[in-house]
Amino acid sequence: MGCALRMASSMCATTPLSLSSSLRTNLSSSRTSRAPLISLRVSPIFQALSFQSVRTNFKNPISASASASARMAGQNKKIEKFETEEEVAVRLAKYTADLSAKFVKERGAFTVVLSGGSLIDALRKLAEAPYKDSVDWSKWHVFWVDERVVKRDHVDSNYKLALDGFLSKVPIPTGQVYAINDALSAEGAADDYETCLKHLVQRNVIATSKTTGFPKFDLMLLGMGPDGHLASLFPGHPLVNEKNKWVTCIKDSPKPPPERITFTFPVINSAAYNAMVVTGEGKASAVCTALGKSQHSETLPAQLLSAEDELTWFLDKSAASNL
């Protein structure tokens, strides 16, 4: 069930897909507007990216002995708290590796969705021993929950951020990394990415939620801003209420850069597992509100986060300090 996409090394290049002659792939990367690059022409088009494996030496993971876990009553929502960001990173690596093994065994593939921001650095332990050699990277399919509409080699590109910080260090097949098409407008890139997802759903690379009918990614690794946004779904913005589209665009993002594409809540909340990774004191207030521990007149996007199977909040002591 490998990916049908072939990777092209130059920006906006189109290459035939190996399994379907009607599909073509475009590539590019950047980072001021972050978003996966996928581009369609005659038919949908995905963006497959090419990475080079980079050899690195890493220390063994530290045991996250200081963690505390709590399951929210009556919900498939857990909170795991750790003393330090380092312990969050150690736990996140094991959590992700365990889910990878589970889904590879159950369905022969592991569909993983990344956000931008500090999440990528929090994934650093996955590229170290023992996971670097024990995870079946050949079964990974990588997507972005949101991306800035910039070139893939731009400093603001979420693709570039993930490539530099994580993807270049592990041997995921290049055709299984789906970046947005950075040659398109925000609207075009969002439509293109949605079409890409639909083709992968048809091929059962991405599962479908029997409950919602939306794509059911195996795991989304998410971050939250200090204002309680996730993906590019910001407080008070109408996109938070999108009910039909899978992928949409925003041109007035309050967090720069202004143009982005983003998964919608129906897709995000249809994921089997959602992991929200939050560290630092600057997010303590939003964490408190998002987890329903404080009165707040406005509903934050992070409060709307759920998952089909399980949502876990991974917090360091600072982020959890108001709970």
Ligand SMILES: O=C(O)[C@H](O)[C@@H](O)[C@H](O)[C@H](O)COP(=O)(O)O
């Ligand atoms: O493209 C983006 O801006 C990110 O995907 C965004 O949604 C990010 O995940 C949060 O803003 C948290 O970012 P930090 O962890 O860096 O605060």
